[in-house]
Amino acid sequence: MMAALLRCERRRDALLPLLSLLLVALVLFMGRLEPLFHAAFPQLETPVYARESFWRLTLDHLVLVLVSSLISVSVGVSAGLFVTRRTGREFEPLVSALAAIGQTFPPAAVLAIVVPLAGFGFVPTIVALTLYGLLPVVQNTITGLRTVPPDTLEAARGTGMSARQILWRVELPLAMRVIIAGVRVSVIINIGTATIGSTVGAQSLGTPIIAGLVGDNIAYVIQGAVLVGLLAIVSDLSFERLERRYRIGGEATD
Amino acid sequence: MNHDEHDGPRRIANRVLATLLVASLAGAVLLPFAAMAPNRLVSGESVSLLTALRPWQTLGLAALAGALALACLVRPLGERRGARLTLVAAPLALLLTLYGLGDYAQRALTDASPAARVSQGAAFWVLVFCTSLMIVDAFQRLGSSLWLRSGYGLLLVAAVAALFATGTFNALSILREYFNIEDAFVDQFVTHLTLVGLALAPTLAIGLPLGLLAHRRPATRGVLFSVLNVFQTIPSIALFALLVAPLSALGDAVPWLGALGVAGIGAAPAILALILYSLLPIVRNTQAGFAGVDPATREAARGMGMTRQQILWRVEVPLALPVILSGLRIVTVQAIGLTVVAALIGAGGLGAFIFQGLGQYAIDLVLLGAVPTIALAVIADFLMQILVAVSRPAGAR
Structure with a gap:
């Protein structure tokens, strides 16, 4: 059984460079595919989205996701650390509950409420993505740090390590895989929500999708959807690889 | 909770409540409580809590804040009795805030133009948020059972x-918006629930056997989970949109499918996308549920002379049920949220108000779509949590 899973993992690893290459190629050379789209949708006058270049849309999308994720991760991990230390321990149950309840909120609904209140556009969209992206990071940081066995902490303390040393050399390395899993969820959700950001005035790969849906141009829809789908899959596969590096015992168990 | 490790005498028994109380007081004083606008499309003039509320309401809130401050302290109440006091004072503060806002809107609009609107401000949201968290914190400290919490929640609702x-x-502006579109709201609400239901039924019909397959034939797991994970990864709007083209082609090419409603825009791609999204948690949890059945239990059932079918239905399914239902819980909440996005491909649902409102810069219309969706997701989550608890075998509860 384990062998089958590993074989599948290896097959997915082989996919990652291929899909990344495909993504980059499509981002740069979507325009060259015009004859193809023209043949598929002869009724459309402009079969390739041209109001903005695809690399610009991809860049905007990436900036939305990267900026919000960076803030989410730094704030989320800090919050997770605070509530698992002695001074903040009292806040842990409430913060955990908040992260759990918050994640039942639909991300699209959160985006729709936060952005108009903060005034449409790029920055408010980042605010909404950051807020939502915090939740899985906080939750997994707490879970990851909580699963470090007390015996291990006791042993570390016994060897005379300071609290700071224990955090950096014992707790964080052991919790890292779970924390990265949280970041993975956060980033994948944000890639999806950033797509909807085009309805609240933030340009992203969702822009051609919405333009296509509004203007009845299926080709635009396909172009935006394929790019953003590939972007999400490539990110997910990269995170999967990163997570595996922190599996207890490292890659050696493969 | 154990706080004995703190040094020196402590005055505050509940620092969480103290923090929330300070946050609500700061929010109530510094932020606008309501806004008054000449019509529905412009943002209004801010009104503070002190101007908006009647004196008795302000005094009431101040008294409740005093009670909550008392509930924070070590003396005279302590942590547990403080938590019980919080469970009385916090909901009263919440209800008084709600009542105060509605009451202010009525008074403010009596001699205003008919187009004038009163809407809730940031201080209102801070008070609602903080008082709700106070209640959650108090229940966590008391360690109350799910049943007690459910009863309390029901009373508050x-x-x-x-x-x-x-x-x-x-x-209030949002309610006046609601009265404008009351019939459409009910329609879209029903559509929303229908879409979720129409997606979940086939998901279970496909996902449960697939989960069983993954359990019995471990070799299928790698491929199955990878493929289903891809669907979970693709952004919702992209998946919805990608299904538009093939389904419209299918509806055109096969007339009887078209007659059944299979078309590029509308419910068909939405339901299909929701099914694809929902499969992974159902399949994964079904497999995990079956994997969690103790082999000794299975052996004992076989020893009693049960057939394979009997073991499946009388032993394995009941034991795996809580885990399977946890999967259904994830999927239900997720589907309620994803259906919002389905409005973009013309499937309807509460998302229709959200995107219509965003298009018109009418924030009340957006809230009218978003707030019920969030409430629906939270309520569904809570109900499913109860269902999971009920499905646990008596000994494990």
């Missing part, structure tokens, strides 16, 4: 419903 029913909020 009933109290808020009573405020709605007596017309307290009727003058």
Whole structure:
């Protein structure tokens, strides 16, 4: 059984460079595919989205996701650390509950409420993505740090390590895989929500999708959807690889 | 909780409550409580809590804040009795805030133009948020059972419903928006639930056997989970949109499918996308549920002379049920949220108001779509949590 899973993992690893290459190629050379789209949708006058270049849309999308994720991760991990230390321990149950309840909120609904209140556009969209992206990071940081066995902490303390040393050399390395899993969820959700950001005035790969849906141009829809789908899959596969590096015992168990 | 490790005498028994109380007081004083606008499309003039509320309401809130401050302290109440006091004072503060806002809207609009609107401000949201968290924190400290919490929640929901029913909020902008579109709202609400239901039924019909397959044939797991994970990864709007083209082609090419409603825009791609999204948690949890059945239990059932079918239905399924239902819980909440996005491909649902409102810069319309969706997701989550608890075998509860 384990062998089958590993074989599948290896097959997915082989996919990652291929899909990344495909993504980059499509981002740069979507325009060259015009004859193809023209043949598929002869009724459309402009079969390739041209109001903005695809690399610009991809860049905007990436900036939305990267900026919000960076803030989410730094704030989320800090919050997770605070509530698992002695001074903040009292806040842990409430913060955990908040992260759990918050994640039942639909991300699209959160985006729709936060952005108009903060005034449409790029920055408010980042605010909404950051807020939502915090939740899985906080939750997994707490879970990851909580699963470090007390015996291990006791042993570390016994060897005379300071609290700071224990955090950096014992707790964080052991919790890292779970924390990265949280970041993975956060980033994948944000890639999806950033797509909807085009309805609240933030340009992203969702822009051609919405333009296509509004203007009845299926080709635009396909172009935006394929790019953003590939972007999400490539990110997910990269995170999967990163997570595996922190599996207890490292890659050696493969 | 154990706080004995703190040094020196402590005055505050509940620092969480203290923090929330300070946050609500700061929010109530510094932020606008309501906004008054000449019409629905412009943002209004801010009104502070002190100007908006009647003196008795302000005094009431101050008294409740005093009670909550008392509930924070080590003496005279301590942590547990403080938590019980919080469970009385916090909901009263919440209801008084709600009532105060509705009452202010009614008074403010009596001699204003008919187009004028009163809406809730940031201080209102801070108070609602903080008082709700106070209640959650108090229950966590008391370690109350799910049943007690459910009963309490039901009572609170009933109290808020009573405020709605007596017309307290009727003058508020969001409710006036609601009265404008009442019929459409009910339609879209029903559509929303229907889409979720139409997606979940086939998901279970496909996902449960697939989960069983993954359990019995481990070799299928790698491919199955990878493929289903891809669907979970693709952004919702992209998956919805990608299904538009093939389904419209299918509906055109096969007339009887078209007659059944299979078309590029509308419910068909939405339901299909929701199914694809929902499969992974159902399949994964079904497999995990079956994997969690103790082999000794299975052996004992076989020893009693049960057939394979009997073991499946009388032993394995009941034991795996809580885990399977946890999967259904994830999927239900997720589907309620994803259906919002389905409005973009013309499937309807509450998302229709959200995107219509965003298009018109009408924030009340956006809230009218978003707030019920969030409430629906939270309520569904809570109900499913109860279902999971009930499905646990008596010994494991």
